[in-house]
Amino acid sequence: MNLTVLGCATPYPRPGQPCSGYLVSEGDTYVVLDCGSGTFAALQTYLDPGEVTALWISHLHPDHSADLLAWSNWALNTENAPRIPVYGPPGWARRLDQMLTGDSALVDGIFEIHELCDHHMAAYGPLTLTARAVEHSVPGFGVRIDGPNARLAYSGDTEPCPALTDLARDADLFVCEAGTASPNRYHTTPEQAAHTAIAAGAKRLLLTHLALALDPHALPTTPGVATTIAEPGWLWSSDQRG
Template sequence: MTDADLTLTVLGSATPYPAPDNPCSGYLLTAGGTRVWVDAGTGTLAELRRHVRLDELDAIWISHLHADHTADLLTAFYGALYADVRLPAPIPLYGPSGIADRLAGFLTNSSRRSPIEDAFAVEELHDGHEARVGGLTLTSRAVSHGMPAFALRAEAAGRALAYSGDTAPCAALTELADGCDLLLCEADSAEPVGGDERVHHTAGDAGDTARATGARRLLVTHVGPSLTPAEAQEHAVARYDGPVGYAAPRSVHTV
C-alpha cells in the first residue's frame, strides 16, 4: 500500500446501533493524501481520530440523515469549534437536502441558531452530483431508501470504489457501481423486509448487485442483528462468484 492508493478504512459497520467494539456506519477514504470521512454513524468520530484530526479532513460525505449514519456530526461540530482543533476553513460537508437545518435543530439551545456553517461548508447532494476533492472524484446517485439517500462512487488513480449507503436494490446503484474495483454494499438482513416498500439490501441482494455491476470484489457491511457477518458472506457468495469479505471494524482495504 502506498500513499497514492485508494484506501478504505472501516471505522464502524454496525446497525441500527453500535455494538461493543463496532461503531455504526462510517469509513475513511484516502487517496494521494486526500482524506474523506464517509458517513458519521455513532462512535465513528473516536475511530476517525486514530487516523486523522478534524482539521486534516478534506471533506465529509453523508449518504442519508438516519442517526446511525450521522449522529457523530453533532460531536464533530463541538470538536471543530470548541476544543483543540483550529479549522483553517469550514470542513466541506456533502449531504442530503436539509442536513444543515437538521444539525442546527439539535444543537441550537437559545434564540441564536448554532453556527453550523462555521464548522461545515454544506453542499447539498442531488442525483448525479459530482465533486472533486483533492485526489478523489466523488459521484453521488439518488437511491431507494424511502427518504433522500445517496450512493457514492469514489475514483482515484484509475481505481473505483462504490458504496451503496442504505438502499433497496435499484438501477441507480447498479449504474453507479458498474465495473467498480470494490463494492461496499449493505447486507442488512437475511430476508427481505418491507414488502413492496423495501429500503434495504439483503445479504443475497448484495451478491446480486455485485454480480450485476461486474464488481471485482464485494465487501458486505451494515449487517443487521438478524444474521452474523459470516452468514451475510455466505448469502452473498451464493449469488456472486467474486471474492466476498466483511467490513470488519478497523480493517483496511486497498482498492
C-alpha cells in the same frame, strides 16, 4: 486508493463496534463516508480530524449521521479548526442547527455546506465523487469515488435499484449494505448485494451494515464475486486488489 472501515454496526453502536463510517484516502486526500455513532472517536485512531478533506453523509438516520454532533463539538472547541466541506441530503445543516442551538446559522460558520442531489459531483485532489439517489425510507444517496487507478462504490442504505447497479459498475470495491435478512423495502439482503455486484461487474464486494438477524459467520457465498464481511479496522488498498 485505500478504504478503512471505521464502523459498520446497525442500528446502534456496541462495544468496539461503531456504526457506519468509512475513511477513503488517496495520497493526502481524506474523505469520510458517513459518521454514525462512535465513528468520530474511531477516526482519531488514524488521523487528526483537521486533516479530513471532506465529509460525505448518505442519509440522516442516526447510525449514519449522529456523529455530526461530535464533529460540531470538535469544530467549536478546536482553535483554528478548518471549515471542512460537508455533503449531505437536502436540509441536513438546518436539522443540525436545530439540534445544536434551536434555530441559527451556526453550522454554516463551522462547516462548508453542500446539499446532495442525483448525479451531484465533487472533486478533491485526485478523487471525484459522484452521488446517486437510491431507494431508502428517507432521502438517501450512494456515492462512487473515481481515483487515478481505482473505482470505489458505496451504497449507503437502499433496496436494490438501477442507481445502485450504476454506482457499482466495474468498481474495484463495492461497499454494500446488507441491512435485512429477507427481501423488503429500503434495505438489501446479502444475496441481493452479491447479485448487484455481479450484474455491475464489480471486482470485490464488501458486505457491511449487517442486520442484527444475520450471522456474519454463516452467510452463504455467491460464486462470481469475491466477498468480504466488514469489521472495524478492515483495510482495503487498490495496490493489493483481489
